[in-house]
Each structure stands twice: as structure tokens, then as C-alpha cells.
Amino acid sequence: MKVFRLLVLLAVLILGLIIGAVNMTAMSINLLFTQLNTSVGVALIAALLIGVVVGAGLVLVSVVIPLYSQLRRANKSAVATPAPVASPNLLMDADRRWISSPSGSGSSCSFRWPHWPGG
Structure with a gap:
């Protein structure tokens, strides 16, 4: 992709020199x-060149800056109201076996984690 951009830049430069x-x-x-x-x-x-600069400035003022301020407001409201933390319904016993299933039915499984730090 960088090579393509470089070729387009070179083509525009050569066209400008020809003009x-x-x-x-x-x-x-x-x-x-x-x-x-x-x-x-x-x-x-x-x-x-002046047309490109003026057009880019108009797009910046009319589109980019309002969207950026809307994004900042959305981020502020997301930080102000944190998502509730769900309590896990899976419990493990001392042998690191599940004693509660994901559905909450209470059936046990014998899955063991492969590596536990300190154990």
C-alpha cells in the first residue's frame, strides 16, 4: 500500500511539472x-493547491470537529456510568474442579486448569 501511495504521489508531481x-x-x-x-x-x-487546502479546512470544521466533540461526550458519559459487574456463577473447590455449571444447575465437572501459579 505504501508503494501505491508513493506511485500516486510521484504521478501527481510529474503531472504538476508537465502543467x-x-x-x-x-x-x-x-x-x-x-x-x-x-x-x-x-x-x-x-x-x-489553495482549493485543496480550503476544502480540507471546510471538511475539518464542518465534519471532523463536531464528530470529535460528540465522541468525547460519549466517552465521558461511558466513564461516568460504569457497567455493572456480574458475579460469576462458577465456583471451584480446593482441587480446582468446577462445583457449579455455567447454567447454574450444580452439576460438577472434572476439568482442571493446565498451569496454576504457585500450585
Whole structure:
């Protein structure tokens, strides 16, 4: 997957270089207090980059930040109300045999744990 991402990045970089090299016509962008002299290719790539940054910022503000705050509120409420701890209905005798079944019927089984620390 990393190789695929690297290839896509390289393809986009080469495409940007081709666009910049083909569109070498000079142009000037007049702003209120200044004038920018550049080529058409550079202006086109800069406009695309600014569009990506502005679009990512809008997605961050309108989607990611509200979902993150909702997740924090959900985590706070989950921590504030802990889940009830169920008492086990399985008991073992001194020989480490079950003396109560999972269904609670009281039948015994002779299953022994393979390794017990300290025993």
C-alpha cells in the first residue's frame, strides 16, 4: 500500500511539472494593492493547491470537529456510568474442579486448569 501511495504521489508531481512546463505564458494577477507576475502554469497549480487546502479546512470544521466533540461526550458519559459487574456463577473447590455449571444447575465437572501459579 505504501508503494501505491508513493506511485500516486510521484504521478501527481510529474503531472504538476508537465502543467507548469507547458503553460509558460506570462500573466499578471492584479490585487487591490499589489500585482503578481507569474506564469499560467504556476497560477493554475497554486489555485488548485489553495482549493485543496480550503476544502480540507471546510471538511475539518464542518465534519471532523463536531464528530470529535460528540465522541468525547460519549466517552465521558461511558466513564461516568460504569457497567455493572456480574458475579460469576462458577465456583471451584480446593482441587480446582468446577462445583457449579455455567447454567447454574450444580452439576460438577472434572476439568482442571493446565498451569496454576504457585500450585
